Amino acid sequence: MNPVNYLYLAALLFTIGAAGVLIRRNAIVVFMCIELMLNACNLTLVAFSRMHGNLDGQIIAFFVMVVAAAEVVVGLAIIVSLFRSRHSASVDDASLMKL
């Protein structure tokens, strides 16, 4: 199969993730969309690695996964404590600006 198709898929996934971050209010969903974008990037890296016959991209994909796992831990902790104090997981409710 032509590896370029993986790139199309990755672009589609990234766009879905970005749209989710911009549109959805629920912090959990926004968070999952960020993961989706990260994984789209991973897919791109692996695809390029395959296309160029070079292992660098796969190695970076592992790094990204590690960082994403760490991020999930911190991010979920923040969301949980936010929900406890505000009884809402909406990202818009977290604004404290006086407009």
Next chain:
Amino acid sequence: MENLIALLIAAPLLGAVVLLCGGRRLDRTGHWLGTALAGASFLIGVVLFAGMLGESADERTLHQRLFSWIPVEGFQADIAFQLDQLSMTFVLLITGVGTLIHIYSIGYMEHDERRRRFFGYLNLFLSAMLLLVLADNYLLLYFGWEGVGLASYLLIGFWQHKPSAATAAKKAFLVNRVGDIGLSIAIMLMFTTFGTFAFGPVLGSVGETGEGTLTAIGLMLLLAACGKSAQVPLQSWLGDAMEGPTPVSALIHAATMVTAGVYLIVRSGAIFNAAPDAQLVVVVVGAVTLLFGAVVGCAKDDIKKALAGSTMSQIGYMILAAGLGPIGYVFAIMHLVTHGFFKAGLFLGAGSVMHGMNDEVDMRKYGGLRKHMPITFVTFGLGYLAIIGFPGLSGFFSKDKIIESAFAKGGAEGWILGAVTLLGAAITAFYMTRVMLMTFFGEKRWQPDAEGHEPHPHESPRSMTIPMIVLAFGSVFAGGFFGIGDRFLNWLEPVTGYDHGHAPISAATVTTATVVVLLIGVGVAWLMYGRRPVPVLAPRGSLLTRAARRDLYQDDINHAVLVRGGEHLTRSLVYVDHTLVDGVVNGTAASVGGLSGRLRKMQNGYARSYAVSMFGGTAVLIAATLLMRAV
């Protein structure tokens, strides 16, 4: 010998410091100290004069350099003195008349509780005036120039509890300031042109300088002279300066300080000789002022203001003579010295009259005082004969020489100037005769004042009459001593130079004409004030009389042009400031405020909108990068 020069200045300066800082414990002895130090300065002057006479005419100039005042690379100002024949003449006049007036003030200011301070100021004046005439560079001269201005201000306003005196002092100071700006600009011009302001280098290198620059310097020096010497257009302060105690009027506003302008012009003679345009302006100023002062002097009923008008007019003569160039320098200074004697004498006489008349200054309330004050009458009378130029007395010799010099200028200019000086001589004779007749002749016109005290005119104490007698001697004999055998001319010529000019008419004709106009002036005054009684209340008078009583509207003109003009200028400046400058500043602030108000809306706290801008920005960046690649 030259080490004595600094002592001339130091003696009165010491007096000023001790008297002004010494406090009340000097109240009983201070006036003696002040007088003694003025006298000491005079004695030093006499010693120096005797030493100078021993030298030959070309080696009479002495220099003393005390210390470097402002030592900066390319800008050298020294405290250094130069004593030549011109300075010597002034030193003797200043210290001599100054000492006499100190003695006079002991009696005149006897009942004033601030007498010690008065003598301190007088000493301060003497030291500043001596500094002015002894300086060997223009910057130090400027220092003395400001010093006499300060002393004049302090002394005019000495009776500061009188609002009129305080105002007069401020007026004198402000008007003088206009002239001082001229002097400072002249000094700056000299520095940029010659790179120095010492007399020797500046006056020596005049030949290598363009006439335009010299004319500018000359005009600025003239402006300075106009301020200090009360010449048109800066004349308005002198009449009001008579608010000061009479010895001050005699010393500062008749004999010495007001002649500083003449000194400045004669000292800078080399500059004026090379700038005929500036000279012409000097002559015009002198001619206008000599008529202006004379006309004002004719109408004033206040004896001191009449004498002030006369001072202005006589200094006009000197300025005119100084403007004639080498023809007139010597005679300007000669008239200055004789004028110093007789005008100081006249003022002291006026002070003596006021002393006996409960400080009344209105001549219409005098009359017949010759029986009550014989010594004052005789000394004042001799001063009177000297100032009108009665043949044989001081004023005759000096004024006659100036009239001759005016004719000797040659051409139409010479005729006009000669006519003006002759006319001035006639008016001088008229107004001085008027003063004399109204004060000492006729019937007594004084009345009890508001509290019922009738004045009892009496002769003044001896401390006051002796200086008057000495000055009367000077008024009688100085002119003859200077004039006969050209003594004064030979004495000053090495410094100022001399030129005969081209006299269109003989000296004898001029002298005859002078005597004739003198007799006409005296005769007219006698017809108006001697033959018929003087009314106690001033009659309304003709248009000219009324104008002259108001000093030919000098204050009205100043008010209309300068005060109103200044007010309008400041008002429009304030308007521009409020609308334009404030408008720009406030507008900028408002637009920045408005813009940031809009921009603030972008910081709304919604994480998603920040994310939109991040995504948008990234998209734009990527698009731009791709576009650049494609191109």
